[in-house]
Amino acid sequence: MPPTRTIPSEPPVPAEAVAPLMRGITVLRRLTDADGTLSSSDLERATGLARSTVDRVTTTLARMGYVRLDGRDVTLAPGLMELGNAYLASIRLPVLFRERADALADELDESVSLAVPDGDGIRFIHQATRRRAMSLSFRMGDLLPAERTAPGALFAAGWGPAQWAAWRERRAADPDGARFPSLPPRPSPPEDDFTARVAAARTDGRALDDQLIEAGLVALAVPVRAPGGDVVCALSVVSHTSRHTAEGLVDTLLPRLRAAAAAMEDRLRTAPPARPVPATGVLASWTAASKQELGREFIESLARGLTVLAAFGDGGETLTLSAVAQATGLPRASARRALITLEHLGYVAVDGREHRLTPRVLGLGYPPLSRTTLSRIAQPHLAALAGRTKESASLAVLVDDAVQYVARSASHRIMSVNITVGTRFPAYATSLGRVLLADLTPAELDAALARTELRPLAPRTLTHRTELEAVLDRVRTQGYALVDKELEEGLRSIAVPVRDRAGAAVASINVAMHSSSRTIEECEDQILPQLRDTVRKIEAELHTAERFTRVAVA
Secondary structure: OOOOOOOOOOOOOOOOOOHHHHHHHHHHHHHHOOEEEEEHHHHHHHHHHHHHHHHHHHHHHHHHOOOEEOOOOEEEEHHHHHHHEEEEEHHHHHHHHHHHHHHHHHHOOEEEEEEEEOEEEEEEEEEOOOOOOOOOOOOOOOOEEEEHHHHHHHHHHOOHHHHHHHHHHHHHHOOOOOOOOOOOOOOOOOOOHHHHHHHHHHHOOOOEEEEOOOEEEEEEEEEEOOOOOEEEEEEEEEEEEEOOOOHHHHHHHHHHHHHHHHHHHHHHHHOOOOOOOOOOOOOHHHHHHHHHHHHHHHHHHHHHHHHHHHHHHHHHOOOOHHHHHHHHHOHHHHHHHHHHHHHHOOOOEEEOEEEOOOHHHHHHHHHOOOOOEHHHHHHHHHHHHHHHHHEEEEEEEOOOEEEEEEEEEEEOOOOOOOOOOOEEEEEHHHHHHHHHOOOOHHHHHHHHHOOOOOOOOOOOOOOOHHHHHHHHHHHHHHHHHEEEEEOOOOEEEEEEEEOOOOOEEEEEEEEEEOOOOHHHHHHHHHHHHHHHHHHHHHHHHHHOOOOOOEEEEO
16 A cells, blocks of 8 residues: 555644634635635635625725736736735844845856745845846745755755654645745755755755756855844846856855855844834724725724734834734734734744744735735726716826827727827927926937927927926926927826835826817816826835835836
8 A cells, every 4th residue: 555645634624713704814825826816706715615605705905905806807916915025024134134135146147046035945035136138037936845946955954853754744745836836836855965064064055956956057055144143035146058157156146145244244234223113102093994885895803914914014123912903903812813813823822922024024915015016006996987087198208308108998989099008209299208308317318309300290399498397397396397289299198106115206197188178277176186196006005015125127
């Protein structure tokens, strides 16, 4: 008879666990596994929950800005990244180390990553990638098995007997690696191979991944240690066999990798203690107001449980029960039940009176959302704006001396503005371009106008630099641009900038129409407030998404 396979047993659910919170997290995990989108019917099958429960959970998550509901589809929204951001902020490592990791990537001209352990797996918490046709990077937050990664061997060098037993149990129960859907399927390396790599990592203070994750991919990792000697993360460089062999990485890059790790350790040793942001306690009142407005369709206990996770982002690496209750505004009993539930699910670890988030929090939507772009963030908001105004809405960026459309939602009218994504127009003659030109520094603007030929594109096009500069001064002051029949006869548009976390205008959105649709006064009175409201929503999601990731334009 074949040997009996041991299946890991789930710990019993605590009597005080919050069942709606557990169901909501199950929905988020299934959406994450499906790369961010599932229909309600597919969610029902994937979770085993009743359709009515799925609908109530997704309505609650949509109210929180964590998912979007589009007909029958449920899609993760960038607002959900605040949960992963809370973990990343609480450990402080990305903030302390990312500048050095980015500089190392520039120095080596290779992708550089920071990883932390999560049980018998690892998760990446920072990526500095190279722009190449064959780029090498992992999604932030993806769970990878320790035995198929370079950082995993470093972390396993510190495992005790219980962790090794858990690792063997997991491999026996999941020989095909179904627990790690982000990896290409391939047989895991034998146990003897991994234990040998771990022993070498313990001796050498570095570890290699020689095409264990994927054919052609090689990586070298070194530990970054806290002042007490514990490994807090792994610093790794990732390349391709067309550029380096695994041993070649050791020969050519190891000294610089170790120097960067030493600099990170110095930064960790000299960094001032974190200063928690004063708690506002407004989260609980928000959930109560949402419950009053939406009634039984809003699951308040689910929303309150997730706000407990978000509270750690500003509160510091660890929080007591009292601090969680104060930060969220929840009664201590409610905060305690949420923490018990989150500890049972593995999202919170407890040490005496102190609670801290675990890397597992990154598994709640962070991997698919970490690859989001500004155009994806903006698209549903542009569609909503176009639906309300019955006019076309667009997002554009400044490329040299032109604006390029990167997202768009057209109106459904017989006569409408017909522009496609990718189209470029001279920035000086468009509302989209003028709000971006107005945000340039004086030197940048002077250089841009010096190389721009101000040609007449329509009868009203401004073709004198002094007149254009005066208009840009006014745009800078009022915060919007209105262009009337300058790009094309009969075309009128009004635009406002979209700003990143640093306050720079990285894009602009506009509403464009035929001049017969609305007067200039109606554009300013009716369209401008809706444009600004749309920008507030786009910027809220953009600022959440770019806190620890780079958000590309398209």
